[in-house]
Amino acid sequence: MLDVKFNIRQVARTLSLVENRRPESHAILRAAYKAGRHVPVIGVTGPPGAGKSTLLDRLALHWAEQGEQVAVIAIDPSSPYTGGAVLGDRFRMDRASAHPRVFVRSLSSRGHVGGLSRAVQDVVVVMAAQGFERILVETVGSGQADVEVATLADCVIVVSVPGLGDQIQAGKAGILEIGDVYAVNKSDLPGAGTFAAFLEANLDLIYPGRPGVNQGGQRAGQERAYANAVLHRRHGNAGTDESFWRPPVVSVCALQGDSTEALCRVVEGFLSWQRATGRDGSRRAERFQDHIRRLASGRLLAQPLPAGAGPSLPQLADAVAQGEMTPWEAAEIFLDALSEAWLRREGTVADPVARSAED
Template structure:
């Protein structure tokens, strides 16, 4: 492990503190964020069975053999009852996990929707401060709802696979809006070319030009397609006087390693273009904005539940169960109780009791 540049046990212990929100993690996170170090975050998402873990194994090994220190964060689904998870992804990353410059960590989603874990943003900050040079994040793989990775990663790789029986998936908005690079895995199987063709056809509806970086200027005959769409904040505008990016569709065979170098090059090309155009700073700022809002809303709700208010939840749930009210009505009652509590707290601050009245 001499050339790894990190102590695997120390990194694992530090991430456990962060994931479990131990009191010691506050100092760790403060130091990590204050370094201001930013490294590329590659998000890999797609449906279950698409071969994401095998692909991550190949990606991590590729960049590690080029001399980079690579952290792989695999988010696993968790039990809604115990919060535990079957952390099985490591078994499909046997090549990369044995490499001295690769660190593999599984995180339980702990019921968090969107395909990620609540702790993953902080974990990314910590591994950056620990000296890693690239992070690859694999999402749970829950399908169309698995789109939160777009707010975390600098480059999102969407993995598709033949044989799922629903070609219309390629045209759904969530898939087309989050991908920076598309990979069709198991490309030797029947139907792989059909999946790739469907993706290309749907990308044609949105993007002019050729896969990858396109030069500045309007593309003849295309006008200004979907100029206000969210995806163009990341990929540029074909009608503006600047270059733009059209997500490529790469055929790969992760199990055999075919096409992986082409995929890695596509990812690095996108990261290079994004950095040159200044979009990486914009994307990073949006990422932290989302993270701050999530933290603030969670903390605000936790601090807004005084004695008695949270105890009313079972009563309200029983009322909905018995048909006495709708969930929307129950939510209104709950919010009214919170509003009353906030009003009382405000009045106490504005009109504090006299010292002789305080027991």
């Protein structure tokens, strides 16, 4: 563990070095990874307007009041945290972030095309090494970012609200398959009960095999199989003898704080179940595998090609645009050159600060 524990200015400075890939970040990252410290990472996702920030505030406060050192990472571009970040005021204070045991950090999603989850993974590991005991990650609810947060977190809370047609659609279209826990926020709004029941019914379609429940035959085969494989790996298979987790739907009102404590207990329940079944380790292993694959891919694509190593990427792209070559033929030629160059590279010191093609 680094010795900067809870000197907030020092923590902020360390994270800036890591985020900006300063030379000093090499040693910081190395020490953090070697510390091998794992703390619960809770992802909070959902559409803009679902009240994620307010809910996050409640959750962070809850755990802080239990005595934990809590870190919040905001990567949702519509978040007041992140929105503030872009305009220059990196920290916007509200209840939780004013608590001495809560530290809020915003990360911009730009400048990280394809590499955002890698940046978040690094920040999570550095925060854990610095002694934070729980890390909350807020992200926007849209296809790819959702999948990424699901990969990064030990528990994903999907937040939705009643009464917004688009958001019901969003629920249908994907986020029902990444949550470990579902929160219906603004439960004082009309239609909240109906909406929660709607979520439950949709979860029944996705978690077939629950006694007396429809087998979800409506869904297209390929998507069905994909979803099932992911869910069985995460939550077990109700059709077998093994212990399984059927994500609960919790109605809360974050603004008033109604039932947010109950939500925290459900999250703790999920984390306990996950630990008891050994799935915490496999989920973490999945996360590190993804991270290594992304790093490998980024490093390869950033490999400089020596002159005469064949056509350059712009030349290949031009050939594709002219219809002279298909993209996968171009990719093979490109990959041949990259692989050769990689194996013949000079120097073997792995440098985490080297900018990769994904940055």
